[in-house]
Amino acid sequence: MKKKSRILALQLAQLLEEYTATEISEAVKLLEASGSTSGLLTYLNKGNASKQPISLTSRRRQAVAPKQTEQATSKAVRELLKSDPDRYQVLFEFDQVLRRGDALKRSADLRRFGEVISKEFHPRSNRRDNISALMSVLTLLPIEEMKKRINEALSTSDDRSSSNYEKLATFLMSGTKDNSP
Numbered sequence: 001m002k003k004k005s006r007i008l009a010l011q012l013a014q015l016l017e018e019y020t021a022t023e024i025s026e027a028v029k030l031l032e033a034s035g036s037t038s039g040l041l042t043y044l045n046k047g048n049a050s051k052q053p054i055s056l057t058s059r060r061r062q063a064v065a066p067k068q069t070e071q072a073t074s075k076a077v078r079e080l081l082k083s084d085p086d087r088y089q090v091l092f093e094f095d096q097v098l099r100r101g102d103a104l105k106r107s108a109d110l111r112r113f114g115e116v117i118s119k120e121f122h123p124r125s126n127r128r129d130n131i132s133a134l135m136s137v138l139t140l141l142p143i144e145e146m147k148k149r150i151n152e153a154l155s156t157s158d159d160r161s162s163s164n165y166e167k168l169a170t171f172l173m174s175g176t177k178d179n180s181p
Helices: 003-018 021-033 039-045 056-071 085-100 107-117 127-139 143-155 163-174
Strands: none
Touching (some): 143 163
């Protein structure tokens, strides 16, 4: 098979995955209405309109969706779930605050905070990796020291008006969730 034929086959396969048969049929009709004639258009228009292939993006979303929550939390935090639930809860809440960008918004802020906490912190190239590295360092601290450092991070943040901060601070201080609106 020639290189051009392979490229065309891949492009056609991509079109078939991304668009339904009905959409392809409508596009072919538009081309035919504008005066285009080709054996390929006739061939494409003969396709079974009842087949509705799942688009490639939909497949990717379906495959990623179950893991999305798991991947949105650092591995070091997930490992604490069974071994130390109290520490897990504190770090999980803080991890979520960081990932939403509610605290330590810039990667440089994360780096500075990690370097202040421990010499074991090794800055990474992007924000997501810096959050994971920071969580790994925080898991090594005694729980009271960890809570103190998290409170420092939250108090130095630019935006203190968010209720998420208040909920996390309440949880850190009292050990219970504040479920008030």
